[in-house]
Amino acid sequence: MEQKITIEPVTRVEGHGKVTIHIDDEGNISQSRLHIVEFRGFERFVQGRPYWEAPVLVQRLCGICPVSHHLAAAKALDVIVGAGTGDGLTPTGEKMRRLMHYGQIFQSHALHFFHLVSPDLLFGVDADPAIRNIIGVIKKHPDLAVQGVMMRKFGQEIIKATAGKKIHGTGAIPGGINKHLTQEEKDSFLNGPDPLNIDKMISWSVDAVNFLKAYHKENKEFIDGFAAFPSSHLSIVRKDGALDLYHGVLRAVDADGKKILHDVDYQDYLKYINEEVRNWSYMKFPYLLDRGKENGWYRVGPLARLNTCDFIPSPLAQKEFEEFKAYTNGKPNNMSMHMHWARLIEILHSAEMMKELLNDPDLMKGDLVVKGKKLSEGVGVIEAPRGTLFHHYAINENDQLTMANLIVSTTNNNEPMNVAVNLAAKQFMTGQKKITEGMMNAVEVAIRAYDPCLSCATHALGQMPLEIVLVDRANNIIDRKRT
Amino acid sequence: MSEYKILIYGYGNPGRQDDGLGNAFVEKIEAWVKEKNLKGFEFDSNYQLNIEDAAAVADKDLVIFADASTEKIESFILTPVDASTKVVFTTHAASPGYIIGLCKKIYNRTPPTYLLHIKGYEWEFKEGLTKKAKQNLEESLKAMKEKLLNPSELIDSFEDFDVTIE
Structure with a gap:
């Protein structure tokens, strides 16, 4: 039976x-x-609301990564208010948003690795759950647990300084941002007492990557083999092919590294991506149209991003990226557990980018908002911590939202997660x-x-x-x- | 007046109707504390508790978390929070006990901590509390204001606190 x-x-x-x-x-x-x-009801809920409310309203969708929804919605509305398709903001507007976004990525990745994943790595997946948890980690490696708490706290403070507040942040508005960074905030992030300063965050990020690499060396069979499977990978990349978590063009590669989506404008995403409904799941299954439902699914997130980009535009992360790519001889990395390695490289990149931005004078002065000729429709795409996030809105002549379509990161990863579950079940x-x-x-x-x-x-x-x-x-x- | 360091921390999503009860409690109690010119208070509000809150509670003499509740209670209840080592359903959002447990393990301190459960009813994508939830909020505010005028009682009676204050 x-x-x-x-x-x-x-x-x-x-x-x-x-x-x-x-x-x-x-x-x-x-x-x-x-x-x-x-x-899915959320998409109906926003209909009829004034469009400028969307960046705040969408934060009701998720209390876990509200910053990603906040920024994706703001980017879609940039298009609607005539501020361009992501690269038309003032330097201050774009850089403040980027700082907010790197803060979000940093704290989200830190939480995931130090407090969700490290118990599995330190104690093994079949260890007694009584010790395979963060309390066990504190006993065995108290430094790791403290670093997780403090890295998360640092990222949260960056978000607070750029978004304005923790609940229903209002920092990003259609066409820009509503505040500068203050001198006090800048000084605090750059030169705050240990450990809450950016240099310590970079140092700990380097340590975290090294921790994972050392673990990998000792546990190659598990890290390389567990739930590994070939797949396509999708993300946005900067126009020159660099890793860019905030803005870029859509690129996808297949399991062998062949480009299957050629750096296209995400305003046209519906030309390339569709979502399949299956009767056993409430969550849809996105796929690349020209490859069909069967073969068009793809992975998103840290692993996909390092598979699609050509380089990382920050020196320490780039060095790690080269090592990461060398492990698979430059081919896409299809090993699910290497997602953790990729995630830690992104932590390091985010920390480096935060330091660069904190030293940028544009954050403290300059115009905040730009507007142009209004359009009736716009798409915003961002690389959220978990992967590519699409927000698409249309408005009517009364400035009311008439349509909203969201493809969230977890939905993009629906099929890969099912494949991974099946492999793990078969193996264990x-x-x-x-x-x-x-x-x-x-x-x-x-x-x-x-x-x-x-x-x-x-x-x-x-x-x-x-x-x-x-x-x-x-x-x-x-x-x-x-x- | 008290020179205790007291943190009052509400959490929930105000965009989901009564889920915002904890946030609303903090907003109102903060206004009252300022009006009364009470010292030593800090306030925070967020969508959920998370691991960095272990650092925030570590140097406090008294911590009160406020949250919406679906439990079978009349309107509100205040309960002491024990440090917990139990892995909660998700560590993307942590329980008060988990925060205190983390604080104990990392900072070797467990401040007297209470959780104010305020009964809620509706959780849709709407701003604003339901009528019954507002009533529960007001009742909890009335009781807590009385308690906060003399916080030493909450601190001293933590070990054998009577949970039936409603």
């Missing part, structure tokens, strides 16, 4: 998630699926009669590499238990566990 094992929700990823693993009579994995609840569960905590965590580790954000916008107390349900082919519940 075929059995279905349900892991719900997925711990240490965001929001609601459920994994079902179907096992046949011989103990083989017949199918694995990751189900995610997505708030095939032929097993009893499902152990370590096996279940292996599936979660595969998902966690993608750092999915599953739309956890409300979090009121009393919700979201961890539930594991075992169901047979006739959908009878065989077993249920709740934490």
